[in-house]
Amino acid sequence: MSQFLDISGLNARIDADGQEKEILRGVDLVIPPGEVHAIMGPNGSGKSTLSYVLAGREDYEVTSGSVSFQGKDLLEMEPEERAAAGLFLAFQSPVELPGVNNANFLRTAVNAVRRARGQEELDAVNFLKTVRAAAKELGMSPDMLKRNVNVGFSGGEKKRNEVLQMTLLQPSFAILDETDSGLDVDALRIVAEGVKRLRSPQFSALVITHHQRLLEYIVPDRIHVMAKGRIIHSGGPELAQQIDREGYTKFLAEAA
Amino acid sequence: MPAVTETREAVEKLGLSSYKWGFETDIDMDVAPKGLNEDIVRLISARKEEPEWMLEWRLAAFRSWLQMKEPEWAKVSHPPIDYQDAHYYAAPKKKPGPKSLEEVDPELLRTYEKLGIPLHEQAMLAGVEVPEGEQARMPVAVDAVFDSVSVVTTFRKTLEEAGVIFCPISEAIKEHPELVKKYLGTVVPVGDNFFSALNSAVFTDGSFVYVPEGVRCPMELSTYFRINSRNTGQFERTLIIVEDRASVSYLEGCTAPMRDENQLHAAVVELVAMEDASIKYSTVQNWYPGDENGRGGIYNFVTKRGACRGARSKISWTQVETGSAITWKYPSCILQGEGSVGEFYSVAVTNNHQQADTGTKMIHIGKNTRSTIIAKTISAGNSDSTYRGLVRVQPKASGARNFTQCDSLLIGDQCGAHTVPYIECRNAQARIEHEATTSKISEDQLFYCRQRGLSEEDSVGLIVNGFCRDVLKELPMEFAVEAQKLLQISLEGSVG
Amino acid sequence: MSAPLAVTLEPFRKQLEGVSGQPQKTALEALHHTGLPDRRVEDWKYTSLRFLAGSVFHKPGKNYDSAKARAALAALGLAEGAVAELPRLVFVNGHFVADLSVTKGLFACSFYTADKAEPGSLVRSDREPLAALNTVLAENGVVISVPEGIDAGQVLLVSLGQADSDAVSYHPRHSVHVAKGGKLSLLSVQAGEGHYLHNPVTEVFVAAEAELRHVTLQAESDAAANLSTLYAQIEERGNYDSFVVGIGAALSRHEVHACLAESFAQVHINGVQRLAQTQHGDITSVITHAAPDCISRQTVRNVLDDRARGVFQGKVLVEQIAQKTDGYQMNQALLLSGQAEIDAKPQLEIYADDVKCSHGATVGALDxxxxxxxxxxxxxxxxxxxxxxxxxxxxxxxxxxxxxxxxxxxxxxxxxxxxxxxxx
Known part of the structure; x- marks a missing residue:
C-alpha cells in the first residue's frame, strides 16, 4: 500500500541564464494522510523549489526520483491536474493578475476543480454566499473580492487571499510556502485558524517556514530540516524550539 | 445561389473550425452582375428608388474613386483586389417591405437566432460583474442588415414616440432627405480616402439615427451586419446625428459565413454630436477571419469618424476586433467644440494569419478638448497586429489633453505586434501623455492559474480578458459578455 | 517602387558631374532612382528638405580662415579647461587641417580617401538617399581604430564650416572601430558660419566587450543644414553609448541606425534638442535587436521656443530571434511658445514574444x-x-x-x- 505522499530520491535542476543548477539532490519524504509536516531550513536550501516541483512548475527539470500522490505518479500530471487531484500550493509571492476580478477567478477555479472531481458546479449566487462567508472568517474585507487578483494587495492581504482560495478549493494536501512571512501576529493567527479548520484525517499539509512562530499555531506532526537540497534531519514538533535556540549549525555539521 | 446550407452544429461536428458563425443562409437573392461601373451605380440607386440628388452624389463619388489609388501605408499585405470581380448589389428578393417581425422571411430570422440576437446570456454566470440590485435590462432596438439590405428594424414605435429616428439609411434618404443631405459626407467627405469613395458610390444600406434636442434615447440601438452571399462586397453606410443635450448608445455586431475566397467589406460611419450631446458607439467585429492557413476571410476596410461639433460634446468609440482576415480601421474624433471629449477603447485580437492595422485619430481643434486612447493588442499564431494612432493638437487647442495607453501581448514567437503612434502638437498649453508596452503572457501568471485548477487555455483566456479589462468594461453589458467569449474562441489553439 | 522626386538634386548638379569610382557610381545610380526624399516618404513625413532647394552648393576649397577657425574653437569653449588638453582632429569645410589639430597621444588614426572607399560596410546608400549623396561626394574623413584591449581615452573631433557668399556642402565620411575589449570616448563638435550643408556619414563598429562613448554636439551656423547619418553595429556584450545635443542649424537631422548584432549587446541613443526661432531639428533612430538578451535605451528631450519645430522618430525593431529583449524609449517635449511644434513618432515593431519593450512620450508646457x-x-x-x-x-x-x-x-x-x- 503506497503512502499518501511519497517522495523518493528526488533530484531537480533549473536552467539559470544558460547554466544548469542542481537544487534538489535526493529528497526523501513521506507524509501519511491526516498529518501536517513542516520543513525548515536556511535560505537556498531548496524548500521553495520542492514546493514548485510538487506543484508542477515547468522551469524545473526533474532529473531523477519519483513522487507518488495518493497512488498516482504526480510528476506525470499537468499543474491543473494536480490541483484537481487535491494538491494546493499557497505561494510565497502570490502572483498578480491585472484586470481579473478576484471573486470571478475564485469561482472559475473552484468550478474547474469541481468539474474535474465530478462534482456539480456552483452557481453564481451560491458561490458568492459561500465566498463571502469564508472571507469574513478570514477577516477579509468584502472589498477584496471585487478587486483584481492580488493587485494592490498588501503582503498580509495576499496571504489571506491564498488561504481563502485554499479554503474554497478544499485540497487534500496543501503546501504552505512561507505563508507566515510578512504577517503580523493577528494575521498569523487568522491564517493558522484557516489551516486548522481544514485539519481532518483526509487533509495533510506541508508547511515551509523559517520561523517556529507559525508552528506554535499549527503544531506539526513532524519537522524536517532541509539543507543543500536534501532532508538532513527529521524529528517531532519539539525540533522547532531547538532550531530556534541553536540554529541549523549543528544539523549541518552532522550532515557533513 | 449557393446550395449548401451549413448549420453551426454541422460545422462543429466536422471540427472544421472554431468559427461558430460560419453558416450560410439559403434565401432567394436579387444579385446585380459582377463589376463596377457607372451603370452599376445607377442600378443601385434605381433599386433603392433614390432621388436624383443622391444618384448625382454617388456618381461624383464614383468618379473621384476612379482617380484614387489604394492606400499602401498600412502594415498589411494581400494580393491585389480585383474590384471588377465582385457583386456590388445583393438583396433578399423584394417582397413588400416587412412591417413587423412576423413578415420577415423566417429563414432570415433563424439566421439571427443563430447569431444570438438578441443575446440572452446570463451575464453573471459569464463572469461579468453586476452591481448588486441590478436593474431590469434595457430593451435593445435592432436593425439587421443582411448583405446590403436592412431587413428589419425593431422597436420603431417606441423610438418614434421619443422622437428618435432609427431606420435603414435607404429609407432615411427618402423620408428625411433634408437631414441626410445636410449631414451625409460632412464628416467623411466623399473623397476622403479610396475606400470611403468606393463606399459613397456603391453603398446600399446601413443605419440612420437621429436623436432630437434634449432626448436621451430610451434604449440601446443595435445593428447586426451579416455578409451572406458569395462574391459580394458589403458597403454599409451609417449616419448618426445627435442634437444638443441628446444622447445615444449604439451597438454594432458583424459576422459572415466561412468562404474560401476573400470578401470585401468597406463601410463608412459618420457621427455628429452637437452641444452637450453624447454618442457611445460600440463594435464587436467578428467577420470570418479565414482558416488556419489564411485562406478566405473578410477584408475589412472601414472608415469611421465622429465630429464633436458642439461644446462639451462627447464621442466614445469602443471596439473589439476579433474577426476579418485584414482589418484596416481607425475610428476617429474631430474635437471641434470647446471642451469636447473623444474616447477610443480598443481590443484587437489576431490569430493564425490574420492582419490588423487599427487605431484612432484624435484631432484637437477646440479649446480644452480632451481625448483618451486605450488600445490592447493581442497577437497569436502567425498573425500581425499594428496599433496606429494619431494625436494632433492644432494651434488653437489650448488646454487640450490626451492620454494614450497601448499595450501589446504576444502569444507565441511567430507573430508580430507593432505600435506606431504619431504625436503632433502645435500648442504650448496642451498636455499629451503616451505610454506603450509589449510583453508576453507571464509564466508566473499561467502557473498560478493552473495551480488553482484552470486548464492552460482557460488560464490564457482569463489573463487575456484581464489584460483587456479596461476596454471591455466600456462595453454595454451584453456586448461585454459576447466579447469575452469571442476573445477566448479567437485564441483557441494558440497555446501549447 | 520609384519614389517621387520632389526635392531635386539640382543644388548639387555641378558636384555630381564627373563622378568616378564604382561605389560612387552605384550610389549615384541609387540617388537618381530615389531622389532626395520628400514628405510623402514615411521616414521624412515631418522633415522637409525644401531648405536645400533654391541654393547651389559648391564644393569647398582647401583654403580656410585660420583666425576665424581659432576664434570659433574658443567660442565653443574648446580652447580652455580639460577639453583643451585632448588630442583633437579638426576639419574645416570637410578637409582635415593639421595646423589646428593635435595628434599627440592619438593612435591608430588614418584618413578616408575616395579612392579607398570600401563597399560592403554598414552604409546603406540604396536605402538612405543622404548617405548615397555622401558616398558620391565624400572626399575626406577620419578612420579611428582602437586595438584590442586598449583604452584609447578621449578624442575630440571638430567640424567647422566656413561659407561666404557661395553656399558650400561637404560630406565627410568617418568610421570608428573599437576592437574587442577596447574603449574610446569620442566628442564630436559641429559648428560654423554661413550657409552650408554638412552631410556626414559615420560608421561605428563596437566589437565584443568593447565600449564606445560618443557625444555629438551640433551647434552649426543658423543658416546651415546638418544632415547626419550614423550606422552602428554592436557585438557581444559591447556597449555603444551615444548622446546628441542639437542646438544649431536652421535644419538638422541626426539619424542613427544601430544594430545589436550579438547577444548581451547594449545601445544608448540619448539626446536633447534646444531650438528657437524657426529652427527645425529632427532626431531619428532605428534600433534593431538582431540577437537575444540585448538592451536598448533612449531618452530624448526637446525644448522648443518661438516657431521652432522638433521631430522625434524612434523605431525599435525586435527580430524573431531576439528573445529577452529589453527596450525602453522616452521622448519628452517642452513647448515654450504658442508657435512651437513637436512631432513624435515612437515605434515598436516586434516579432519575438519574450520581450520587454516600452515607450513613452509626453508634451507639455512649463508648470x-x-x-x-x-x-x-x-x-x-x-x-x-x-x-x-x-x-x-x-x-x-x-x-x-x-x-x-x-x-x-x-x-x-x-x-x-x-x-x-x-x-x-
Whole structure:
C-alpha cells in the first residue's frame, strides 16, 4: 500500500541564464494522510523549489526520483491536474493578475476543480454566499473580492487571499510556502485558524517556514530540516524550539 | 445561389473550425452582375428608388474613386483586389417591405437566432460583474442588415414616440432627405480616402439615427451586419446625428459565413454630436477571419469618424476586433467644440494569419478638448497586429489633453505586434501623455492559474480578458459578455 | 517602387558631374532612382528638405580662415579647461587641417580617401538617399581604430564650416572601430558660419566587450543644414553609448541606425534638442535587436521656443530571434511658445514574444504652479523659467558619461541661451 505522499530520491535542476543548477539532490519524504509536516531550513536550501516541483512548475527539470500522490505518479500530471487531484500550493509571492476580478477567478477555479472531481458546479449566487462567508472568517474585507487578483494587495492581504482560495478549493494536501512571512501576529493567527479548520484525517499539509512562530499555531506532526537540497534531519514538533535556540549549525555539521 | 446550407452544429461536428458563425443562409437573392461601373451605380440607386440628388452624389463619388489609388501605408499585405470581380448589389428578393417581425422571411430570422440576437446570456454566470440590485435590462432596438439590405428594424414605435429616428439609411434618404443631405459626407467627405469613395458610390444600406434636442434615447440601438452571399462586397453606410443635450448608445455586431475566397467589406460611419450631446458607439467585429492557413476571410476596410461639433460634446468609440482576415480601421474624433471629449477603447485580437492595422485619430481643434486612447493588442499564431494612432493638437487647442495607453501581448514567437503612434502638437498649453508596452503572457501568471485548477487555455483566456479589462468594461453589458467569449474562441489553439 | 522626386538634386548638379569610382557610381545610380526624399516618404513625413532647394552648393576649397577657425574653437569653449588638453582632429569645410589639430597621444588614426572607399560596410546608400549623396561626394574623413584591449581615452573631433557668399556642402565620411575589449570616448563638435550643408556619414563598429562613448554636439551656423547619418553595429556584450545635443542649424537631422548584432549587446541613443526661432531639428533612430538578451535605451528631450519645430522618430525593431529583449524609449517635449511644434513618432515593431519593450512620450508646457512658487519666493520670471528648463535638460544631460564632454555641452548650451531678463 503506497503512502499518501511519497517522495523518493528526488533530484531537480533549473536552467539559470544558460547554466544548469542542481537544487534538489535526493529528497526523501513521506507524509501519511491526516498529518501536517513542516520543513525548515536556511535560505537556498531548496524548500521553495520542492514546493514548485510538487506543484508542477515547468522551469524545473526533474532529473531523477519519483513522487507518488495518493497512488498516482504526480510528476506525470499537468499543474491543473494536480490541483484537481487535491494538491494546493499557497505561494510565497502570490502572483498578480491585472484586470481579473478576484471573486470571478475564485469561482472559475473552484468550478474547474469541481468539474474535474465530478462534482456539480456552483452557481453564481451560491458561490458568492459561500465566498463571502469564508472571507469574513478570514477577516477579509468584502472589498477584496471585487478587486483584481492580488493587485494592490498588501503582503498580509495576499496571504489571506491564498488561504481563502485554499479554503474554497478544499485540497487534500496543501503546501504552505512561507505563508507566515510578512504577517503580523493577528494575521498569523487568522491564517493558522484557516489551516486548522481544514485539519481532518483526509487533509495533510506541508508547511515551509523559517520561523517556529507559525508552528506554535499549527503544531506539526513532524519537522524536517532541509539543507543543500536534501532532508538532513527529521524529528517531532519539539525540533522547532531547538532550531530556534541553536540554529541549523549543528544539523549541518552532522550532515557533513 | 449557393446550395449548401451549413448549420453551426454541422460545422462543429466536422471540427472544421472554431468559427461558430460560419453558416450560410439559403434565401432567394436579387444579385446585380459582377463589376463596377457607372451603370452599376445607377442600378443601385434605381433599386433603392433614390432621388436624383443622391444618384448625382454617388456618381461624383464614383468618379473621384476612379482617380484614387489604394492606400499602401498600412502594415498589411494581400494580393491585389480585383474590384471588377465582385457583386456590388445583393438583396433578399423584394417582397413588400416587412412591417413587423412576423413578415420577415423566417429563414432570415433563424439566421439571427443563430447569431444570438438578441443575446440572452446570463451575464453573471459569464463572469461579468453586476452591481448588486441590478436593474431590469434595457430593451435593445435592432436593425439587421443582411448583405446590403436592412431587413428589419425593431422597436420603431417606441423610438418614434421619443422622437428618435432609427431606420435603414435607404429609407432615411427618402423620408428625411433634408437631414441626410445636410449631414451625409460632412464628416467623411466623399473623397476622403479610396475606400470611403468606393463606399459613397456603391453603398446600399446601413443605419440612420437621429436623436432630437434634449432626448436621451430610451434604449440601446443595435445593428447586426451579416455578409451572406458569395462574391459580394458589403458597403454599409451609417449616419448618426445627435442634437444638443441628446444622447445615444449604439451597438454594432458583424459576422459572415466561412468562404474560401476573400470578401470585401468597406463601410463608412459618420457621427455628429452637437452641444452637450453624447454618442457611445460600440463594435464587436467578428467577420470570418479565414482558416488556419489564411485562406478566405473578410477584408475589412472601414472608415469611421465622429465630429464633436458642439461644446462639451462627447464621442466614445469602443471596439473589439476579433474577426476579418485584414482589418484596416481607425475610428476617429474631430474635437471641434470647446471642451469636447473623444474616447477610443480598443481590443484587437489576431490569430493564425490574420492582419490588423487599427487605431484612432484624435484631432484637437477646440479649446480644452480632451481625448483618451486605450488600445490592447493581442497577437497569436502567425498573425500581425499594428496599433496606429494619431494625436494632433492644432494651434488653437489650448488646454487640450490626451492620454494614450497601448499595450501589446504576444502569444507565441511567430507573430508580430507593432505600435506606431504619431504625436503632433502645435500648442504650448496642451498636455499629451503616451505610454506603450509589449510583453508576453507571464509564466508566473499561467502557473498560478493552473495551480488553482484552470486548464492552460482557460488560464490564457482569463489573463487575456484581464489584460483587456479596461476596454471591455466600456462595453454595454451584453456586448461585454459576447466579447469575452469571442476573445477566448479567437485564441483557441494558440497555446501549447 | 520609384519614389517621387520632389526635392531635386539640382543644388548639387555641378558636384555630381564627373563622378568616378564604382561605389560612387552605384550610389549615384541609387540617388537618381530615389531622389532626395520628400514628405510623402514615411521616414521624412515631418522633415522637409525644401531648405536645400533654391541654393547651389559648391564644393569647398582647401583654403580656410585660420583666425576665424581659432576664434570659433574658443567660442565653443574648446580652447580652455580639460577639453583643451585632448588630442583633437579638426576639419574645416570637410578637409582635415593639421595646423589646428593635435595628434599627440592619438593612435591608430588614418584618413578616408575616395579612392579607398570600401563597399560592403554598414552604409546603406540604396536605402538612405543622404548617405548615397555622401558616398558620391565624400572626399575626406577620419578612420579611428582602437586595438584590442586598449583604452584609447578621449578624442575630440571638430567640424567647422566656413561659407561666404557661395553656399558650400561637404560630406565627410568617418568610421570608428573599437576592437574587442577596447574603449574610446569620442566628442564630436559641429559648428560654423554661413550657409552650408554638412552631410556626414559615420560608421561605428563596437566589437565584443568593447565600449564606445560618443557625444555629438551640433551647434552649426543658423543658416546651415546638418544632415547626419550614423550606422552602428554592436557585438557581444559591447556597449555603444551615444548622446546628441542639437542646438544649431536652421535644419538638422541626426539619424542613427544601430544594430545589436550579438547577444548581451547594449545601445544608448540619448539626446536633447534646444531650438528657437524657426529652427527645425529632427532626431531619428532605428534600433534593431538582431540577437537575444540585448538592451536598448533612449531618452530624448526637446525644448522648443518661438516657431521652432522638433521631430522625434524612434523605431525599435525586435527580430524573431531576439528573445529577452529589453527596450525602453522616452521622448519628452517642452513647448515654450504658442508657435512651437513637436512631432513624435515612437515605434515598436516586434516579432519575438519574450520581450520587454516600452515607450513613452509626453508634451507639455512649463508648470505654472512651479513658476508661481518660485516667483512667490522672489525669483524673477525669466530666471524661474530658465531654472525649470535647465532642470528639464539637466536630467538627461547627466546621462553623458564622459564628464569633459558633458561640461562642453553644458557650456555651449548656456552660452547660446543666456538667462533672459523678462519672461517670454
Amino acid at each position: 505654472d504652479d512651479q513658476l508661481f512658487y518660485m516667483r512667490s519666493r522672489g525669483v524673477p520670471e525669466g530666471e524661474a523659467r530658465q531654472i525649470l528648463i535647465d532642470a528639464f535638460l539637466e536630467e538627461v544631460l547627466e546621462l553623458i558619461g564622459d564628464e569633459t564632454a558633458r561640461e562642453v555641452c553644458k557650456t555651449v548650451i548656456a552660452r547660446r541661451f543666456p538667462v533672459s531678463e523678462e519672461g517670454a
